[in-house]
Amino acid sequence: MANNQVAKPSLFYIECLRFIAAIAVVGIHVLGPYRELVPELAWHEWLPAISLNAISRWAVPIFIMISGALLMSDQRPFNAAHYLPRRLAKVLLPFLxxxxxxxxxxxxxxxxxxxxxxxxxxxxxxxxxxxxxxxxFYDFIPLYFVIPLLAPLLYKMEKQRILLLLAAWLVLTLMHWLKVETPLRQNIILYSGYLVMGWYLFNNDQQAHLKFWLATGGAMLAFNVLGSAFYIWQQGEYSSVFMGYKSLNTAVIAMSLFVLIKAYAERIPQRVRPFIKTISKYSFGIYLVHPLFLIPVRNPDYGIYQWFGHSSIALIVISAAALGLAFVLSWLLTRSSLTRWLVP
Structure with a gap:
């Protein structure tokens, strides 16, 4: 008998996005102390840390875009009795x-x-x-009340109206970056834009525009690195002007990564995929627990960063160790029904 079932589209790229976002978040927190030490360090010491910071700020937006992509694409009838305990509480209770x-x-x-x-x-x-x-979580949890309201609206809107909405949101991220005063510069509005963008890119093919996304995202990454380095050379201190999660530069990079990984994730060899899927599965737990392992690292009394001789080596080794330890702790917590809910 012929099999008439339609194969579900692969969501491996979503797992890839979670994987790289988890790594990026750990790296951002590992390099944190270098931001304060910029005036005391030689350029070849602070440049790797600042560069990593400048090219990793998309991590938080990617997590929000994934939520928009998956939760707002669920077209089943909304049931608050199911949504609140299965979706909202799954994030709220661990946060508390x-x-x-x-x-x-x-x-x-x-x-x-x-x-x-x-x-x-x-x-x-x-x-x-x-x-x-x-x-x-102070910005992410409120989005769970936005998602059920946005989703039905998006499915009723024409595509061109959605594109207009996204264009307006991108203008708002530029205004936020430039600190243009407007009552619309609210976190819930700016982060909700990532929900809509994640939903849009999830449901609309961008294969014809891959070169555009590659060029735009690459240019913005270079702009972040060069801009941050130039500011430090000019002012002698760290600046967060290129690091905003709700700014146009970060939004463009996050969008580009989403599109490119969606397009190319299936080319990743099968032998590597189990590792990516495993880290992706525990990414939420890794986010929650990894700072525990950075407490001694970030304590200047121990001088752990100096053990490795150079910042580039320290960042790689400490990030890998923190990621590995956070994964192990997350895995251990999931072994018991008493603690599993802490790292869903």
Whole structure:
């Protein structure tokens, strides 16, 4: 009998996107101390760190674009009783738990643990993250209330209207980059644009425009690196002007990566794919736990960065070690039903 089933399109490229985003996030946090040390370092020491920072800022937008691509492409009837516990709570509960965990970690100061320090972190946690990487959830969780409202609108809109909406969003990211005052410069609006862009690129083929995306994304990456380096040479200090998650340069790079990996991911050899899929599967857990392993690394008293002789070597080795340890801890937490929910 003939098989009339239509094969589902491969989503391996989504796993590739999660894979590279997880690596990029770890790298960004590993290089963090170098930003403060720029005035004290020779150019060949700060340039690798600043360059890595300049070419990695797409990581957070990619995570949001993936959410838009997958969650807003689900055309099943919306069911709040299913969505809230299966989608929202899956992110909200780990965030709340790790907020408390990192508050206790943050209470350990100057060789001793202080309840007062932990209590202060918890008291301020409704408005301030208890650890540096948790800022993401303050902007990401509200998007789960935007997704069910945006999705039906997008499917009813004509393609040209959607393109106009995306063009307006890109103009807004440029205004945000240039610090043009407007009431539209709100995080929920700027990050919602990534949801729509992820949905659009997921559902619309860009094969005819690959050269454009390659040239545009490559040019913006070079612009980020050269611009950041030029500013440091001129001012003698680090600048975050090229590092905004909601700025046009970052949006263009994230869009380009999404398109190019979607187009070329299937060329990746089969023998490499299990590794990519494994890291992708645990990417959320890696994001949550990897700062634990960077605590001694980022402590200047230990001088761990100096162990490797040069920043380029330190960044590679420490990033690989932090990624590996974070993966192992995430995997271990998933082994028990008591802790599995912490790293869904």
């Amino acid at each position: 738990a790790w907020t408390v965990i990192y508050a206790f970690v943050g209470g350990y100061q100057e060789g001793a643990w202080s309840w007062e320090a932990t209590a202060t972190l918890l008291e301020h946690s409704p408005n301030e993250h208890t650890w540096y990487h948790l800022w993401f």
